[in-house]
Amino acid sequence: MGTIKQGILGGFSGRVGTVVGGTWKSVHYMRALAINIKDARTDKQLCQRGRFSEVVNFLKIITPFIRIGYRNYEQGKSAYNAATSYLLKYAVTGCGEETALDFEKVRVSRGSLTPALDAAVAVENGKASFSWTDNSDTGDALATDQAMVLVYNKDRQEVVYNVAAGTRGDATAELTLPTGWDSEALAVYLGFCSEDGERVANSVCLKNDAVSTEPGGTDEGEDEGGGSMG
Known part of the structure; x- marks a missing residue:
């Protein structure tokens, strides 16, 4: 007393x-008085820390892309934090050693702009070749919308991207890849932003390869082809 x-x-x-x-x-x-925390390392806390680390390790190498891709979803916080919140909620699975990103659910851009239609990608000869149907007469889509393309190498944890690879009206775009990436596990995305950068479309995952179990090898079930928007 x-x-x-x-x-x-x-x-x-x-x-x-x-x-x-x-x-x-x-x-x-x-x-x-100091707060007495009986257990600051509960299973739930450790799980959340692992999931957060998984998201941060991915986002930190694509931060410039995210600044554009999530600019409409800041809602009082940075585009980076908005992307972190989204991925933690929708695109992370597992805990501990089982923690992983679900690249099919990852969005590298997010917004209300009309997204790509019938999009696909082919990876060969050191390039990622994107194609889509020009839907510039649909919704708020314009032929001048800029194609935002991104290729993430899961094996190397490296990325290449271009936020203005072409226009929606072009219906095609190319992205040159570093040497050796053709045969490695990639996650490939396509999104759009308006010419003035004010409106952004939800990205779509066009390719999601399984990570190789051995150097130079691939897992069964690897997705070799392009995908389309669902």
């Missing part, structure tokens, strides 16, 4: 509720 020595406005010693009072060199002080 605390003891008040000099009236209600004076200093005190001891504990009063969640505050501790004392005197040091004739100076009265108060401090809050």
